[in-house]
Amino acid sequence: METTAITMSLVVWEVMKNLQIKEKLIKEVNDVYGDKTELDYEDLSRLVYLEQCIKECLRLHPPANASRRVCPKTDVVVDGILLPSGSSIILPTASIQHMEKHWPKPDQYDPDRFAPGNKIVPFTFAPFTAGPRQCIGKNFAYMEAKIVLAELYRNFHIIDPYPEERVMEKVQALTTKPRDGVFIQVEELS
Numbered sequence: 556m557e558t559t560a561i562t563m564s565l566v567v568w569e570v571m572k573n574l575q576i577k578e579k580l581i582k583e584v585n586d587v588y589g590d591k592t593e594l595d596y597e598d599l600s601r602l603v604y605l606e607q608c609i610k611e612c613l614r615l616h617p618p619a620n621a622s623r624r625v626c627p628k629t630d631v632v633v634d635g636i637l638l639p640s641g642s643s644i645i646l647p648t649a650s651i652q653h654m655e656k657h658w659p660k661p662d663q664y665d666p667d668r669f670a671p672g673n674k675i676v677p678f679t680f681a682p683f684t685a686g687p688r689q690c691i692g693k694n695f696a697y698m699e700a701k702i703v704l705a706e707l708y709r710n711f712h713i714i715d716p717y718p719e720e721r722v723m724e725k726v727q728a729l730t731t732k733p734r735d736g737v738f739i740q741v742e743e744l745s
Contacts, residue, residue, distance in 0.1 A: 558618035558730055559696045563703055564737040566612045568723065569664045571715045571739060576666060580604055584708045594705060602701050607666035609700050613682035615664055618730045620649040622684045649731075651679055714740035 570577050583604045588594065626642040638644065653661040657679040658668065669675070683690035690696075707713070716738055724734040 559699050561618050561732045563700050565616045568737045571713045581708050584705050599701050607669040610669040611666040614652045617648045617682040620731050622646045712742040716740045
């Protein structure tokens with residue numbers, strides 16, 4: 556899936572820009588693998604910090620900047636605003652996920668925002684939308700990203716070929732992605 560591939564590349568980009576995050580992630584991956592050569596399904600739930608890294612990437616760089624819904628068959632009033640039946644409603648995912656009111660230092664990559672026990676205000680993190688019409692591939696996307704990224708960090712050393720580069724230019728089409736891709740240098744671990 557293109558959105559999962561974009562997310563995985565951006566996780567790698569964000570993690571390689573922060574040595575402390577990278578070291579913590581690699582330690583978790585190695586601890587979960589232990590002496591095994593492959594992950595079991597049960598191991599995926601133990602990749603807690605990796606999931607935090609993925610979620611923070613989805614918050615900072617949602618592949619879909621917005622989603623659209625249609626108002627139900629009857630008029631609805633929300634905070635004193637009339638939404639007539641049949642109206643299109645745009646949910647600005649990227650804007651909501653960058654609101655400083657809910658996300659202090661919203662442009663900073665901080666996986667600890669999603670640490671166990673931290674409360675996220677409902678509907679302020681919705682890269683797959685939310686509710687009964689959320690993306691049916693959400694769980695598969697998380698599982699796929701965890702497996703691929705865990706294998707990557709288990710078997711390769713990721714090096715930042717452009718450490719001075721801190722800002723990524725994005726292009727918006729059906730999905731939002733890096734304009735020129737993500738450049739990394741990879742060395743196989745022995």
